[in-house]
Amino acid sequence: METPSYVPVPPGVGMEDNFFSLDDILLSHERLPSRMECLFPRLGFLEKSSDSRDIQEGTKMEMPLFLAKGLYERKRRVVSVELPKVYKEGWRTVFSADPTVVDLHKMGPYYYGLGSQMLHFDSPENPEIAQAILQCCAEWPPGGAIGSNMLGHFQKLMSVSPCLPLSWMKSNIMTFIGRFRRTMDSSQNAYNEDTSALVERLDYLERALFKAGQSGLNSFQCWERGRASTLTASSLVLNYRKRKITDLQP
Structure with missing residues (x-):
């Protein structure tokens, strides 16, 4: 039995992340719009657009997800993180109109994963994001480990969040269902064909569904x-036969 040289490590579930997953490592480097809530002395070199020695309070800059999670504290305000534009109300309206026209890979290749991680930060729109991803996970195949685990995480989160209006829930459900149907239809009707054009607009989670x-x-x-x-x-049998024939040869 042949053993593969590399076994992919699956990404974390929900708000968790897996240190050994390449997908989660790449996800942790996604840049988020942030605002400094205090003075950062002698770190001005990190802000390329400023000649100041320090990062002043109120400075807006982008920082990777792993750094934002490390600096963010609810009690002691060090940095505040804004929602990326793809998660704001304007784009959610676009998704509710026709979710299939959006190039999720261009907007952010880890749309669902980054949306889950954004729930670490306090935001008035967190219930909307959580409900959207909750409904996405609910559409995974029954019994799937990813779908059931993520569903459990977000159900716990939503148990302490205010309920959303029915219109919001319907919009978010239709967003994923519309893209899910097209993704699975494409995967079932493209046999021995070039599928690069089909998957280039998909988020990494949707690409996993397509695969x-x-x-x-x-x-x-x-x-x-x-x-x-x-x-x-x-x-093993084939190799044994080859060795046996070699031993019999003069």
């Missing part, structure tokens, strides 16, 4: 052709 759909389609095609039950010799 799962393609894998299921390939398995079904193999089953139809009778290849699913074909018995093949183990690589």
Whole structure:
């Protein structure tokens, strides 16, 4: 039995992150618009647009997610983080109109993952973000580890958050459902074809769904052709036979 040289580590679930996941490492470097709430002495070199030695209070700059999470404190205000524009009300209105026209990969390749991480920061729009991602997770295949675990995390969060109007819930449900249907339809109708144009507009989570759909389609095609039950010799047996023949040769 051949052992793969690298086994991908799955990303964290919900607001958690996995230190050994390449996806979570890349996600942690996503830049967030932030505002300094106090003076940062002798760190002015981090702000390229200023010649000041210090980072003054009230300075607006972008910082990676991992740094923003490390500096953010609810009691002692050091830095405040603003919502990226793709999560604001304007874009949520676009999603409610036609979610399939949005290039999520261009707007942010980790739309669902970054939205989950944004719940670490206090924002009046946190309930809307949480409800949107909660409904997205609820549409995953039943029994899936990712869907069920994320659903549990956001259900706990929403239990202490105010309920949203029905119009908000309906809008967020239709956003993911509209994109989900198109993603799975594409994955089931693109067999042995170039799918680069289909997946280039998808978020990484949607790409994983597309890949799962393609894998299921390939398995079904193999089953139809009778290849699913074909018995093949183990690589250990083949290697043993080769060694045995070599030993018998003069």
